[in-house]
Amino acid sequence: MGRLFIPRAAPLALSHTKLFTFRTTTAAARATTTTYASSKGSPRRSVSRPLPDSLVRRTRSTREFNEEEIEHFLSNGTHVPVLLGEVLDVFDRRGRPLRSFVDCTMGAAGHSSSIIRAHPELEIFIGLDIDPVAYKMANVQLDLILNNVEAERKDRALQRYTYLRNFRDIRSIVRQVDANISSDGVDGILMDLGMSSMQVNNAERGFSVLNDGPLDMRMNPLASLKAEDILNSWPEAEVGRILREYGEESNWRKIQTKIMKARTGGGLHSTNELLNLVRSACGGPAGRQGWMKTATRVFQALRIAVNDELNSLRDALFAAFDCLAHGGRLAVISFHSLEDRIVKQTFLDIINREEGGSPVKKKNDCEEEWCKQKIDGKFGTILTKRPITPSTDEEKLNRRCRGAKLRVLQKVPQE
Numbered sequence: 001m002g003r004l005f006i007p008r009a010a011p012l013a014l015s016h017t018k019l020f021t022f023r024t025t026t027a028a029a030r031a032t033t034t035t036y037a038s039s040k041g042s043p044r045r046s047v048s049r050p051l052p053d054s055l056v057r058r059t060r061s062t063r064e065f066n067e068e069e070i071e072h073f074l075s076n077g078t079h080v081p082v083l084l085g086e087v088l089d090v091f092d093r094r095g096r097p098l099r100s101f102v103d104c105t106m107g108a109a110g111h112s113s114s115i116i117r118a119h120p121e122l123e124i125f126i127g128l129d130i131d132p133v134a135y136k137m138a139n140v141q142l143d144l145i146l147n148n149v150e151a152e153r154k155d156r157a158l159q160r161y162t163y164l165r166n167f168r169d170i171r172s173i174v175r176q177v178d179a180n181i182s183s184d185g186v187d188g189i190l191m192d193l194g195m196s197s198m199q200v201n202n203a204e205r206g207f208s209v210l211n212d213g214p215l216d217m218r219m220n221p222l223a224s225l226k227a228e229d230i231l232n233s234w235p236e237a238e239v240g241r242i243l244r245e246y247g248e249e250s251n252w253r254k255i256q257t258k259i260m261k262a263r264t265g266g267g268l269h270s271t272n273e274l275l276n277l278v279r280s281a282c283g284g285p286a287g288r289q290g291w292m293k294t295a296t297r298v299f300q301a302l303r304i305a306v307n308d309e310l311n312s313l314r315d316a317l318f319a320a321f322d323c324l325a326h327g328g329r330l331a332v333i334s335f336h337s338l339e340d341r342i343v344k345q346t347f348l349d350i351i352n353r354e355e356g357g358s359p360v361k362k363k364n365d366c367e368e369e370w371c372k373q374k375i376d377g378k379f380g381t382i383l384t385k386r387p388i389t390p391s392t393d394e395e396k397l398n399r400r401c402r403g404a405k406l407r408v409l410q411k412v413p414q415e
């Protein structure tokens with residue numbers, strides 16, 4: 001209590017004067033169709049119905065799932081990298097070596113380690129993470145991998161640079177690493193959004209609806225804003241906007257009123273207090289569409305606001321594209337519909353943008369198996385007109401991959 005409200009994130013670009021419909025994939029074969037209507041910004045959720053089988057099949061990865069690729073992560077209890085085989089395929093290109101690579105979200109370095117192992121030609125690896133715990137864990141993992149890799153290839157050392165930084169700073173980080181790759185560009189960039197298992201499983205971080213902990217939710221523990229600051233001191237309308245826009249929560253008004261009421265009793269300070277508040281606002285069973293689902297949306301909304309996630313993502317996508325070499329690829333894995341919509345729209349904006357850079361006419365060619373439908377633009381090609389989603393086998397082994405969507409953008413090759 002007693003903290004000043006400082007507006008930090010511009011409202012998400014959702015128009016409340018127009019009527020529009022979108023889908024959120026909530027489980028393997030389900031979707032919720034949400035309709036926003038009216039200029040008052042009051043979302044109305046229509047009936048939930050399963051996603052047609054044909055649509056599910058169109059986005060599902062057709063790559064044969066290789067359990068061995070993730071066995072090691074499953075057995076040692078660290079974060080299990082999502083869509084690992086699919087990501088490896090994106091950067092495994094005939095006739096085009098991967099000499100430089102940036103992992104914007106190292107986490108436990110699952111994707112990074114596998115990329116390094118799969119690409120003996122890799123010369124420069126840059127890894128980022130905003131979370132000091134993940135940063136440390138990733139570096140331990142990279143030490144192990146690099147010791148083995150170096151022993152195997154004595155002829156050429158891999159230069160590795162890791163930074164405890166926000167991925168929205170990727171431009172200046174790449175510049176700082178090497179003037180040459182800053183001007184020529186990097187061959188591959190990966191962003192695996194969302195939270196790692198280490199973050200979700202640590203109750204003290206306040207990310208999980210399942211474990212009681214402080215209302216923190218900061219990816220960067222040095223940042224000043226926590227979830228409890230928003231709940232206990234931000235203006236009522238701002239709290240409502242966050243629930244509505246970042247949580248896509250139809251019951252937002254009732255929850256907002258309860259949050260305001262809680263302030264008179266000393267405010268909310270633990271995730272269990274927030275959970276109880278949501279339960280009392282919703283009533284009914286906890287099940288898939290019950291109050292637990294609402295609680296998940298409320299937690300998502302707060303996390304997005306605390307970490308300014310959507311603005312950070314949009315900025316980072318433009319910056320990452322600028323850092324790519326001609327013909328280089330940017331792969332992004334998102335975990336909820338707000339993120340995915342930003343990735344999808346920003347990719348379209350990027351390939352057709354007017355300002356800066358000169359268009360190269362040459363079309364991109366992608367004959368790889370996973371690349372089904374493309375969208376060509378002046379500056380690049382979207383190689384995944386529809387996103388790639390995990391196979392049923394991956395979903396069976398790793399529940400956390402549900403809802404993941406992989407989108408890939410390739411910069412136009414040099415003439």
Ligand SMILES: C[S@@+](CC[C@H](N)C(=O)[O-])C[C@H]1O[C@@H](n2cnc3c(N)ncnc32)[C@H](O)[C@@H]1O
Binds near residue numbers: 079107112167312
């Ligand atoms: C899903 S995990 C990545 C897991 C990783 N790919 C692996 O295989 O172990 C996402 C990571 O991104 C980090 N992160 C989230 N937002 C970030 C940002 N804006 N800048 C840098 N890292 C960020 C989180 O701290 C977390 O460690």
